[in-house]
Amino acid sequence: MKLAVRHVTRYGFDTPVRRLVQSLRLWPSQFEGQTVLDWTVDTGSAIDGAGFRDGAGDWTQTASLRGPVEVQEITVTGTVETRDLAGVLRGHRERVPPSAYLTATRSTAGTAELRALAADALEGMDGATVLDRAHALCRTVNEAIEFVPNETEPHTTAAEALAGGQGVCQDHTHVLIALAHAVDIPARYVTGYLMSTEDSVGAEASHAWAELWVDGLGWVGFDAANACCPNDAYIRLGSGFDAGDAAPIRGVVDGAATETLDVSVGVVDGARQSQSQSGGGQEQSQSSDGASQSQRQQ
Template identity: 70%
Template sequence: MKLRIRHVSTFAFDAPVKRLVQSHRLSPTDTASQRIMAWNVDTGPASIGAAFRDGAGDWTQTVSLRGPLETFTVTVEGEVETQDQSGVLRGHREHVPPSAYLTSTRRTALTAELRGLAAEASEGTAPGRSLDRAHALCRAVHDAVAYVPGSTEAATTASEALEGGRGVCQDHAQVLIALAHACEIPARYVAGYLMSTEDSVGAEASHAWAELHVDGLGWVGFDAANACCPDARYVRLCSGYDAADGAPIRGVIDGAAEESLDVSVAVLRDGQSQSQSQG
C-alpha cells in the first residue's frame, strides 16, 4: 500500500518568547513494513542543528529559532510504501537492549489494579507463550478502556486511565505497557500514523500504540485502541518509555508564556484526495 502523509503542527504562545529549541523525531525509518519513498520536514526559518540516529534506531533532528516569536509551524509531508508484517518489527536497527524497556515511568507505574488486570488477562495462557499473553493483554486493555476523545489529558497516567475506564490511543498504549511490565514483558510506546477506515479509531492526530518484546519474534506492535496489530495502514515514527518520552516533537522555550498546539494530520492511500483526519 502507498500512503501519503501531511502532518502540520502549529505552536502558539500567548506572549512572545525569546527563543525556541525543539528535538524532532519526525522522519520514519525504513523497515520490512515500510519503505520511505519521499519525506520532508519543513521548519521554516528555524536553524537546523545536530542530527543523529539514537540508540532506539530513531532519527533525531534539533531545530532552534530566535524570537520574539508568537507562532511556530512544523510541516511534515511524505510518501511511504507499506506492507503488512502482522505487527512484527523487522529490519529496524537499534542498540538498546529489550530489557531496558522493563523500566516503568510515572505514567506507566504499576498499581494493584493494573497488576490485577494483567493477572486476569494472563489466566489460561501457557507459560512461555509470550505471544499469546501479549494478545490477551491487548484485548484486556481494549475491553477495559473505552476510546473516548477528550476524556483524558496529556499527562494522564495508565492507572488514571484504567480507573476512569476511558481514554485515547496514548492511554491505551500506556496501560498496555504497564500490563506487560506486570508480566515481565519488555514494552515501549510507539508514535506514528494510521490511515483511518470506517472501523478504526485514534487517527485524529498522530497515532500511538505499544510494542512488546515477544520470545522468538522480537518487537511486535499491539494497538489496543483498535484491538489489532499494526498492518499496512500504519507508519511507525519513533518510540520511547511512555507518551512523553516517545513524543515526535519535544522542546523548550525561553520566556514566560503559555503554549497551545494545533495539529492536523491527513493519511491518504495513493489515489485518495479527501483528508482523513484533523485535530
C-alpha cells in the first residue's frame, strides 16, 4: 500500500523566546515493511543541525531557531510504500540488545496491580510460546483500558491509566510494556502513523504501539489500542523506552513563556490521492496550553 502523510506541528509562545533547539525523529524507519518514496521535513526558518542514526536504528536530526521566536512550524510530507509483515520488524538494523528494553521508566514502572493483570492474562498458558503470550497481553490491555481521548495527561503512568480504565494509545502502550516487563519480555514504545479506517482508533494523530521481543522472530509490534499487530496501514518512525523517550519532537526553550501546541495529521491511501485529492484521510487539530516540547500520541 502507498500511504501519503501530511503532519503539521505548530508551536506558539505568548512571549517571544530567545532560542529554540529541537531534536527531530520524524523520518520513517528502514526495514522490509516500508520503503520511502519521497519524504520532506520542513522546519521553516530553523537551521538544520547534525543528523545521525542512533543505536536503535532511528534517524535523529537537530534544528535550532534563534529568537525572538513567537511561532515554530514543522511540516512533514511524504509517501511510503508499506507491506504487511504481521507486525514483524524484519530487516531493521540496530545495535541495542533486546535485554536493554527490560528497563522500566516512571511511565512504565510495575505495580502489584499491573503484575496481577499480567498473571491473569497468562493464566493457563505455562506451555505457550512467547508469541502467544504476547498476543494474550495485548488483548488484555485492550479489554482493560477503553479508548477515550482527553481522559489522561501526557505524563499519566501505566499504573494511573490502568486504575482509570480509560486512555489513548499512549496509555495502552505504556500498560502493555509494563505487563511485558512483569513476565520478563523485553518491550519498547514505538511512534508512527496509522491510516484511519472504520474500525481503527487513534488514527487521527500520531500513533503509538509497542514492540515485544520474540525469540526466533525478533521485534514484533502490538497495537493494544486496536488489539492487533501493525500491518500495511502503519508507518513506523522510531522507538524508545516510553513516550517521552520516543517522542518525534523534543525541544529545549531558552526563555520564559507559555507554550501552545497545534497538531494536524492526515494519512491517506496514496493511490487514491493521486486520483482525487479529497479521498481517504482525516485530520485532527489539537491545542493545549503549557504543552511541552514533546508530542502526545493519541
